[in-house]
Amino acid sequence: MPRIAVTVDGIRYEEDVEPRLLLVHLLRDRLGKTGTPVGCDTSNCGACTVMLDGKSVKSCSVLAVQADGSDVVTVEGLSANGDMHPMQRAFHEEHALQCGYCTPGMVMAAIDLLREDPDPSEEAIRKGLEGNLCRCTGYCNIVRAVRRGAQSMGQAVTTP
Amino acid sequence: MTEELDAGLVAQQIAESGQVSEPEGKREVGKARRRKEDSRLLTGRTTWTDNIQLPGLLHVAFKRSPMAHARIAGVDVSAARDMPGVVAVFSGQDVADEQGSLPCAWPVSDDIVIPDHPPMAVSEVRYPGEAVACVVATDRYLAADALDAIDVDYEPLPPVLDMTEALTEASPKVHESGNRAFTWNFAQGDIEAAFRDAPVLIDRTYVQQRLIPTAMEPRAVTATTDGESFTLWSSTQIPHVLRVMLALTTGIPEHRLRVIAPDVGGGFGSKLQVTAEEVLCLLLTRRLGKPVKWTESRSEGNLTVHHGRDQIQHIALAAEADGRIRGLKVELLADMGAYLMLVTPGVPLLGAFMFNGIYKMDAYSFDCTGVFTTKMPTDAYRGAGRPEATYAIERVMDELAAELNLDPIEVRRRNWIRHEEFPYTTVAGLTYDSGNYEAATEKALSLFGYDKLRAEQSDRRDRGEPVQLGIGVSTYTEMCGLAPSRVLGSLSYGAGGWEHGSVRMLPTGKVEVVTGTSPHGQGHETAWSQIVADALGVPFDDIAVVHGDTAISHKGMDTYGSRSLVVGGMAVLQACEKVKEKARKLAAHMLECSPDDLEFVEGTFRVKGTGSSKTIQELALAAFAAHDLPEGVEPRLDADATFDPENFSFPHGTHLCAIEVDTETGMARIRKYVAVDDVGHVVNPLIVEGQVHGGLAQGIAQALYEEAVHDAEGNLLTTTMADYLLPSAADLPDFVTDRTETPATSNPLGVKGVGEAGTIASTPAVVNAIVDALRPHGVHDIQMPCTPERIWRAIR
Numbered sequence: 001m002p003r004i005a006v007t008v009d010g011i012r013y014e015e016d017v018e019p020r021l022l023l024v025h026l027l028r029d030r031l032g033k034t035g036t037p038v039g040c041d042t043s044n045c046g047a048c049t050v051m052l053d054g055k056s057v058k059s060c061s062v063l064a065v066q067a068d069g070s071d072v073v074t075v076e077g078l079s080a081n082g083d084m085h086p087m088q089r090a091f092h093e094e095h096a097l098q099c100g101y102c103t104p105g106m107v108m109a110a111i112d113l114l115r116e117d118p119d120p121s122e123e124a125i126r127k128g129l130e131g132n133l134c135r136c137t138g139y140c141n142i143v144r145a146v147r148r149g150a151q152s153m154g155q156a157v158t159t160p
Numbered sequence: 161m162t163e164e165l166d167a168g169l170v171a172q173q174i175a176e177s178g179q180v181s182e183p184e185g186k187r188e189v190g191k192a193r194r195r196k197e198d199s200r201l202l203t204g205r206t207t208w209t210d211n212i213q214l215p216g217l218l219h220v221a222f223k224r225s226p227m228a229h230a231r232i233a234g235v236d237v238s239a240a241r242d243m244p245g246v247v248a249v250f251s252g253q254d255v256a257d258e259q260g261s262l263p264c265a266w267p268v269s270d271d272i273v274i275p276d277h278p279p280m281a282v283s284e285v286r287y288p289g290e291a292v293a294c295v296v297a298t299d300r301y302l303a304a305d306a307l308d309a310i311d312v313d314y315e316p317l318p319p320v321l322d323m324t325e326a327l328t329e330a331s332p333k334v335h336e337s338g339n340r341a342f343t344w345n346f347a348q349g350d351i352e353a354a355f356r357d358a359p360v361l362i363d364r365t366y367v368q369q370r371l372i373p374t375a376m377e378p379r380a381v382t383a384t385t386d387g388e389s390f391t392l393w394s395s396t397q398i399p400h401v402l403r404v405m406l407a408l409t410t411g412i413p414e415h416r417l418r419v420i421a422p423d424v425g426g427g428f429g430s431k432l433q434v435t436a437e438e439v440l441c442l443l444l445t446r447r448l449g450k451p452v453k454w455t456e457s458r459s460e461g462n463l464t465v466h467h468g469r470d471q472i473q474h475i476a477l478a479a480e481a482d483g484r485i486r487g488l489k490v491e492l493l494a495d496m497g498a499y500l501m502l503v504t505p506g507v508p509l510l511g512a513f514m515f516n517g518i519y520k521m522d523a524y525s526f527d528c529t530g531v532f533t534t535k536m537p538t539d540a541y542r543g544a545g546r547p548e549a550t551y552a553i554e555r556v557m558d559e560l561a562a563e564l565n566l567d568p569i570e571v572r573r574r575n576w577i578r579h580e581e582f583p584y585t586t587v588a589g590l591t592y593d594s595g596n597y598e599a600a601t602e603k604a605l606s607l608f609g610y611d612k613l614r615a616e617q618s619d620r621r622d623r624g625e626p627v628q629l630g631i632g633v634s635t636y637t638e639m640c641g642l643a644p645s646r647v648l649g650s651l652s653y654g655a656g657g658w659e660h661g662s663v664r665m666l667p668t669g670k671v672e673v674v675t676g677t678s679p680h681g682q683g684h685e686t687a688w689s690q691i692v693a694d695a696l697g698v699p700f701d702d703i704a705v706v707h708g709d710t711a712i713s714h715k716g717m718d719t720y721g722s723r724s725l726v727v728g729g730m731a732v733l734q735a736c737e738k739v740k741e742k743a744r745k746l747a748a749h750m751l752e753c754s755p756d757d758l759e760f761v762e763g764t765f766r767v768k769g770t771g772s773s774k775t776i777q778e779l780a781l782a783a784f785a786a787h788d789l790p791e792g793v794e795p796r797l798d799a800d801a802t803f804d805p806e807n808f809s810f811p812h813g814t815h816l817c818a819i820e821v822d823t824e825t826g827m828a829r830i831r832k833y834v835a836v837d838d839v840g841h842v843v844n845p846l847i848v849e850g851q852v853h854g855g856l857a858q859g860i861a862q863a864l865y866e867e868a869v870h871d872a873e874g875n876l877l878t879t880t881m882a883d884y885l886l887p888s889a890a891d892l893p894d895f896v897t898d899r900t901e902t903p904a905t906s907n908p909l910g911v912k913g914v915g916e917a918g919t920i921a922s923t924p925a926v927v928n929a930i931v932d933a934l935r936p937h938g939v940h941d942i943q944m945p946c947t948p949e950r951i952w953r954a955i956r
Contacts, residue, residue: 020301029300034211035204037425039376040458044881047376075204088202092194095846098854099681100201101376101425107202126889133881135376135426136681138853138918139889 004068008033009077017064024048024059026067027074035076035104039133046132049105050074056112058105058131075104078111087111090149091142098136106132110146119150186762188690188700192846195686196705200423207422209380209395210455217382218247220444220454221303222437223293223310224463225285228321228874229334229534230314232283235293240309245302248448249310251293252280258443260409262499263434265401265654266506268530272342275335275532277499279436279443285314286334286498287536288876289463291436296444296452319874323472323493323531334498334532341496341530342505346512348587349523354487358478362559368548369944370470370495370868372884373541375680377425378461383441384451389416394438397427399678399708400716401655405434405502410442417442421708424680428858429540430465431680432720433502459879467868468541470495471508475515475552483564483571487523488587490515490552496530497537503544504537505530506653510545510639510721513588517553518597518637518812519575524587534874540720542858543916546638547923554634554924555931555941562935568928569601569610572635583905590639592810593905596838597635600900604814604836607896613818613832621936629831630819630933634925637812640913641726641906645804658804659723660715661731663692663739665797667784669777671696671703673735676716677728678708682915683847684724688732690843691909695736696776697763715802722811722913725843730907731803738799743779746797749790750774750782807906809913813837815921819929823937826952828864828930834896835921840904840912848914852897855918861887862919863926865945885945 001016008031015030027033027050036059039047043061050059051073059072078085084092087107097103106129113120113128120128125146126139134142185191200206235251252259262277280291293310297303318332325331326339333339355361382393390412396402399421407414424431437454444452456464474491494508512526561571577584579596586592610631617629642648645656660676673688685705693700706712717723740760747765748755751772758765766773774782779797782788786795818832835852842848865885869877878884903910923944930946931939937955 018301025300028211032213033204034208035206037206037208037210037377038455039378040881042458042880042882045376045458075202079203084199084202091202092198095195095850097198097201098683098850099376099424099426100197100206101208103201104204122894126892129889131888133376133886133888135374135428135858135886136854137850138855138857138895139892140853140894141850143889143894 002065004065006067006070006072008072009074019063019065021064022060023062023064023067026064027059033074033076036074037101037104039101044133045102046109047102047105049108049132051108056108075107078107086152087149090145090152094141094145094148096137096141096145102132102134106134106142110149113146114150114153188693189843191690191844193686193690193700193844194846195683196689197683197685208377208425209382209393209422212382212393212453214384214451216450218296218298218448218450218452219300219303220441220452221295221307222291223307223312224460225281225288225290225292227285227314227316228288228319229317230285231317232281232285232292233313233315236311237293239311240295240306243302243306243309245298246295246306247298248296249293249306252278252282255280255443256282259439260411262436262439263405263409263502264500264504266503266652268505268509268652269342269344272505273335273337274500275337279439286534288874289460289536294440296448319534321533321870321874323495323533326531326533327529334534339532341500341532343529344509345527347525348589349487351487351489351523351525354523355478358486359481360479360560360563362477362556362563364475364556364559364941366473366475366552366555367943368469368471368473368551371468371541371862371866372462372868372878373428373430373465373468374884374886375426375428375430378456378458379431379435379437379465380455381438381441382451382453383445385445385449387449389418390442390445391418391420392438392442393420393422395424395431396421397424397431397678397680397720398718399710400676400718402434402438403710406438406442409434409439412442418711421678427680428542429468429544429720432540433466458881462879462884463876464536466501466539467497467536468538469548470538471548473548473552475556477556477560479560483560483566483574485519485521485575487521488516490526492528494528494530495533495535495538497533497535499537501537501539504539507538507540507545509651511549513590514546514549514639515553516586516588517550518577518635520577521587535870542855542919543638544721546916547859547920550636550638550920551924554636555927558928558931559940568633569605576635591807592637593807594902595637595810595812596900596902597812600812600836600838601635601814603898603900604816604834607836607898608816608832608834610816626824627820627822628933630821630929632817632819632925632927632929632932634815634921634928636921637810638916638920639808640722640811641805641809642721642723643808644806655717656804657717657727658802659717659727659731660800660802661728661735662800663732663735663798665739665776665780667781669702669780671698673703673705673732674713675705675707675728675732676713676718677724678716678718679724680719682719682724682851683844687725687843687847688729691729691733692736695733696739698776722915725911726809726907726913727803727805729843729911730909731801733909734801734803735799738801739797742793742799743776743797745790745793746779746783747774805907809840809904809906811837811839811912811914811917813917813921815925817925817929819926819933821930821933821951823955826948828946828951830893832896833893835918836898836900837914837917838900838902839914839917841901841910842899843911849897851914852918853895855916856895856922857887857892859919859922860892860926862923863944863946867945
């Protein structure tokens with residue numbers, strides 16, 4: 001069984017993993033990082049999106065062994081010193097979540113979207129979030145939240 | 161008692177305050193409060209059922225039928241038992257002596273057939289995905305591995321897929337008793353006279369395609385026992401109802417069973433259920449003495465979460481030459497699927513009372529036949545019966561307008577109940593307590609820019625442009641606040657429609673509210689806090705709302721049918737009134753005055769005309785210490801209340817959709833969507849708007865995208881999110897939403913409910929718009945979902 005080393009939310013873990021173990025199950029079942037949920041088994045919904053070395057990935061489509069040596073940030077690692085990330089705050093301010101199941105992935109995808117386009121138009125936001133499905137909000141408030149998040153994060157967009 | 165304590169006066173004050181939204185105002189109700197729930201959801205500190213970890217937890221996986229219909233000749237689980245990590249494997253037969261039939265709580269008619277519904281099939285599978293065996297293993301991967309080693313010998317039987325064919329003598333049978341589940345009908349007025357020599361007759365058949373509800377959180381169950389008592393965590397909307405039903409189904413005594421619905425990731429009716437997996441997880445933990453967990457995969461969920469809609473509607477409307485409706489006949493075939501689940505037969509009945517919509521007519525008849533097919537059972541899905549009914553009447557109203565060459569708004573105006581006519585008893589026998597269809601429609605037309613868009617449509621038609629513009633309207637009402645218990649009784653439903661609230665002032669002055677409703681995204685913690693803050697005069701942040709655990713919330717009927725605020729919010733308000741009454745007695749005792757001499761202002765009882773006062777927090781501490789309580793007053797400031805509504809509530813509104821349809825490719829793109837909803841008084845405008853947005857997305861998705869598709873053998877083809885098309889952010893427009901506020905008179909809060917309105921209204925608005933765009937091409941109807949291919953074919 002391969003041994004991997006992975007840093008998750010600032011803590012380094014060494015784990016023996018089956019080659020087939022998905023990153024999301026490593027995070028949830030082994031490391032207790034249950035903030036990242038699973039919504040489908042075809043990587044369509046995006047609920048399990050995390051940052052892998054600074055870029056958003058759907059953690060159900062990454063094997064744990066592929067994350068060997070990587071730096072992973074989950075929604076639990078976004079808040080710093082008890083303060084929410086500006087994008088998390090923007091989701092709260094704009095009421096961009098209801099049941100909240102898609103929210104961690106949606107927030108991650110939004111942050112990554114701004115890394116590539118710090119000042120996205122509504123259309124760019126809608127296209128950019130195409131891989132993350134929400135069943136509660138109808139997306140209007142999510143789009144507004146990403147706009148607000150972009151404004152509060154400013155031009156110097158920081159990746160977590 | 162002074163008047164300000166009275167619930168009616170609270171409502172009146174709310175009414176006078178109108179649409180309050182300024183955040184600095186003292187009143188909490190009406191304020192666009194950001195949600196209390198958000199913090200844990202945004203930071204990943206949520207408790208989803210799949211997050212539950214227990215020592216020694218075992219994982220359950222189900223072997224599911226790959227066929228729609230087959231006899232089970234044998235199930236060999238022996239090889240699976242030897243697989244690594246496998247603790248136990250059971251076939252349906254192995255547990256047949258212990259598993260009860262899954263419950264149906266709504267035997268709608270005397271002729272209903274309720275087939276035995278084992279949680280795992282024993283001798284015959286009747287829908288694709290039905291469980292035939294289960295594996296319990298130390299790891300979820302190992303449990304899944306072992307499924308492959310289970311050998312099931314199926315003898316295929318012919319599937320039953322088409323409802324009309326299913327009712328013929330020649331059809332194969334889903335159950336020995338036949339394929340007719342029930343018939344249910346009623347009529348009001350002289351329907352024959354209404355249709356005799358009617359100047360205008362519209363006769364249509366509409367198909368409500370089968371939908372898969374698709375809450376983002378897949379279902380999950382965790383069960384454990386200490387040998388005597390059982391605890392079940394489930395991603396359910398109905399922990400209280402579930403507990404009763406599981407006790408009846410499993411034989412576990414109710415007082416030994418605790419059901420917990422922790423954070424639940426969406427429901428839309430799909431978690432209003434008593435499922436095979438819940439029953440079996442309890443059975444497995446009882447047999448093995450170990451905690452077990454099952455979490456479904458999405459493809460498993462698409463097969464086995466109950467499906468929605470699936471009706472064939474024959475609707476005939478008779479009208480005068482000026483468009484006034486004489487009467488309406490509805491004949492419905494409703495696909496039950498293979499079994500009757502919790503409320504399966506009741507769903508079409510909820511629609512029976514709404515086919516007449518907001519319109520006046522003298523006669524109405526409704527005939528429904530429930531039909532068994534070899535598909536996943538149907539049951540409640542967002543709106544449950546009302547979206548289906550609203551679709552049919554709102555489509556037919558457009559056909560009536562087209563027939564008479566009238567504007568669709570005008571034909572509605574000629575028929576709708578006018579503001580001054582409320583309360584109005586409809587032809588279907590409901591009494592609509594309040595409404596103002598004119599106001600909502602005028603507002604919607606103005607926001608939409610109706611005349612301008614009609615002019616543009618006309619231009620495009622004249623120029624023969626390839627991209628045509630269609631305008632669709634839907635003037636809907638729905639039936640919320642389920643329900644007066646006596647009405648549910650008259651419809652043979654197996655439970656009541658009351659709701660419970662408990663308000664407990666704690667010794668430190670904080671407030672704990674326990675509600676019988678069980679939210680899954682609706683923001684009850686925030687909205688209930690707003691109600692309590694106003695009623696008790698305590699700060700919003702000093703209130704915590706607890707829900708979804710039968711050990712803490714001992715009474716409840718849970719969350720569905722837009723009932724939570726209308727019934728559950730009212731129960732919480734009534735509990736506040738009781739707390740205040742108790743506090744008043746204590747205050748009078750402590751201040752040595754008559755209770756009548758006290759006024760209650762912003763959380764303080766004051767002796768009128770003097771400076772003496774006691775805050776409610778001081779009284780809470782005194783009631784806790786109980787050193788000197790007046791006679792008959794028990795320690796602590798707390799109270800329970802139940803509320804049983806006297807009537808349903810009837811939100812309504814007008815939705816307008818402008819859609820651009822490319823006649824060369826069939827692509828349809830929503831250009832503008834305006835929703836003006838009247839949900840009565842609004843506790844939290846932010847939450848209301850969010851609910852409307854989400855509802856619109858789901859209703860539009862039925863019109864344009866979603867459909868559960870089976871092949872000729874009855875296999876479900878749309879088992880994944882790659883095949884079953886949920887709209888993404890890129891597929892939907894920004895919505896224009898607004899409100900009118902006509903308070904409900906059937907509850908003192910004046911609230912009506914909002915969870916299903918958007919879904920109910922939007923489907924006909926979108927399809928009406930598409931048909932409107934294509935009428936010059938001779939198109940009068942189009943089957944949902946209106947895919948580019950269907951639109952393209954309809955034109956040709």
